[in-house]
Amino acid sequence: MLKRTPFYNLHEQAGAKLIDFGGFEMPVQYESIRKEHNAVREKVGMFDVSHMGEFYVTGDEALDLIQYVTINDVSNLVPGKAQYSAMCYEDGGIVDDLLIYMLGENEYMLVVNASNIDKDFEWIAENNSFDAELTDISEDTCLLAVQGPKSVETLQKLTDTDLSAIKFYTFELGKLAGFDDVTLSATGYTGEKGFELYFNKNNVDSEAIWKAIMEAGEEFGIEPCGLGARDTLRLEKGFALYGNDITKDTHPLEARMGWLTKLDKGEFMGRDALVKAKEEGLSRKLVGLTIDDKRSIPRKGYTIFDEEDNEIGFVTSGSRSITLGTNIAMGYVDIGYADEGSSVFVEIRNKKAEAAVTKPPFVK
Amino acid sequence: MSYPTDLKYTKEHEWIRDNGDGTATVGITDFAQSELGDIVFVEMEPEGFEFEQDEVFGTVEAVKTVSELFAPIAGEIVEINEQLEMEPELVNDDPYGDGWMAKISIEDEAQLNDLMSPDEYKEIVA
Numbered sequence: 001m002l003k004r005t006p007f008y009n010l011h012e013q014a015g016a017k018l019i020d021f022g023g024f025e026m027p028v029q030y031e032s033i034r035k036e037h038n039a040v041r042e043k044v045g046m047f048d049v050s051h052m053g054e055f056y057v058t059g060d061e062a063l064d065l066i067q068y069v070t071i072n073d074v075s076n077l078v079p080g081k082a083q084y085s086a087m088c089y090e091d092g093g094i095v096d097d098l099l100i101y102m103l104g105e106n107e108y109m110l111v112v113n114a115s116n117i118d119k120d121f122e123w124i125a126e127n128n129s130f131d132a133e134l135t136d137i138s139e140d141t142c143l144l145a146v147q148g149p150k151s152v153e154t155l156q157k158l159t160d161t162d163l164s165a166i167k168f169y170t171f172e173l174g175k176l177a178g179f180d181d182v183t184l185s186a187t188g189y190t191g192e193k194g195f196e197l198y199f200n201k202n203n204v205d206s207e208a209i210w211k212a213i214m215e216a217g218e219e220f221g222i223e224p225c226g227l228g229a230r231d232t233l234r235l236e237k238g239f240a241l242y243g244n245d246i247t248k249d250t251h252p253l254e255a256r257m258g259w260l261t262k263l264d265k266g267e268f269m270g271r272d273a274l275v276k277a278k279e280e281g282l283s284r285k286l287v288g289l290t291i292d293d294k295r296s297i298p299r300k301g302y303t304i305f306d307e308e309d310n311e312i313g314f315v316t317s318g319s320r321s322i323t324l325g326t327n328i329a330m331g332y333v334d335i336g337y338a339d340e341g342s343s344v345f346v347e348i349r350n351k352k353a354e355a356a357v358t359k360p361p362f363v364k
Numbered sequence: 365m366s367y368p369t370d371l372k373y374t375k376e377h378e379w380i381r382d383n384g385d386g387t388a389t390v391g392i393t394d395f396a397q398s399e400l401g402d403i404v405f406v407e408m409e410p411e412g413f414e415f416e417q418d419e420v421f422g423t424v425e426a427v428k429t430v431s432e433l434f435a436p437i438a439g440e441i442v443e444i445n446e447q448l449e450m451e452p453e454l455v456n457d458d459p460y461g462d463g464w465m466a467k468i469s470i471e472d473e474a475q476l477n478d479l480m481s482p483d484e485y486k487e488i489v490a
Contacts, residue, residue: 017399033402228427232428299430
């Protein structure tokens with residue numbers, strides 16, 4: 001039986017097409033991915049992403065536990081700040097990417113991918129030799145992402161908290177649409193200005209919040225958006241998707257996550273393997289690809305070749321860019337082809353389309 | 365969802381209309397366009413291409429996914445809907461009208477008659 005979020009009935013009423021995503025029955029699109037995508041780039045859109053997982057980590061050694069299981073330096077956080085990070089296995093392969101919220105002294109919230117909730121929880125629990133308590137609060141936690149240039153104006157109508165004062169990757173607890181204790185987080189997965197709103201479904205009338213936001217955004221042309229638009233939006237910005245661009249078989253240094261891998265922060269899971277990988281030098285790298293031929297849309301799993309027909313990589317995500325009208329992808333290529341401007345070939349239905357290696361984001 | 369009564373249907377979600385002059389027009393159903401979502405382009409084999417029944421004779425690319433077009437009957441492509449080159453969204457907007465994909469010759473009338481009726485097709489997409 002697929003799980004449903006508290007917004008399920010609203011999605012159905014809105015005529016959404018629902019799919020199984022990580023065990024949840026989620027809207028992939030309402031009317032049109034294109035319309036939803038453009039709403040977020042030009043106006044404002046709202047996503048139900050309540051399927052995402054949330055864990056509390058508390059206790060005297062909460063920081064030590066998170067430091068040990070994640071690759072970024074959690075000691076840089078202060079209460080009210082969030083951090084993007086990843087968890088690795090001992091061999092450096094990626095368990096998941098995640099957000100870490102510092103709620104207070106010895107109190108953190110981790111936000112993980114829906115399809116990885118059980119795996120992540122077990123992994124952290126297994127590595128918890130610290131005085132820290134790990135609690136899965138996914139079931140009770142709702143998450144709405146309100147994204148786009150008009151997102152702040154939309155939400156500001158519903159709260160007294162000055163949203164323009166909440167800087168990127170910081171958050172505040174506030175009142176929204178009459179409900180207390182909503183986490184107003186200036187984060188997102190679309191590359192646009194926006195907020196992610198966390199609240200406990202037992203304290204809040206979820207449908208009432210959804211309706212209030214839709215009403216507040218009406219004058220700006222707000223659209224409910226599904227996972228389809230979420231995917232085309234994130235790909236244009238070059239954000240990695242777990243299961244596609246990052247997996248247990250890829251490590252952060254080759255996945256363009258070197259900037260958040262703090263090898264000198266002290267001991268952490270996967271560190272030795274990553275230090276070794278760095279010393280040996282990368283053999284392949286996650287790159288962006290653009291294809292000029294309009295009829296050649298690269299898709300996940302397609303093979304990448306050099307001009308002499310040697311296999312040199314594979315596509316991990318690909319789509320028509322709705323914003324640009326061109327075809328874009330991300331994929332791993334042998335390190336010799338990872339430089340910007342390299343020319344490679346993607347096999348699409350037995351034909352090879354020329355692709356240029358580029359550095360994401362595709363949409364600035 | 366609408367399924368016009370003057371058409372025949374396939375399990376691959378295509379429709380075919382007998383034009384009464386030895387040719388038939390082919391497209392994808394309302395259900396198919398809705399499942400695919402925003403269509404980005406339609407690529408048919410060229411005019412003159414001959415094919416067997418169930419052979420791939422075109423491709424439909426949507427934003428999120430790609431789908432092959434299987435020939436509902438054997439024949440030859442006699443005309444391609446050139447308008448889709450500039451306006452692929454016609455397939456979403458008007459799948460049985462301006463969103464048609466190809467006109468083909470009918471090699472064997474019996475193949476056409478054996479395809480699904482609107483009622484039979486409705487049952488498989490219900």
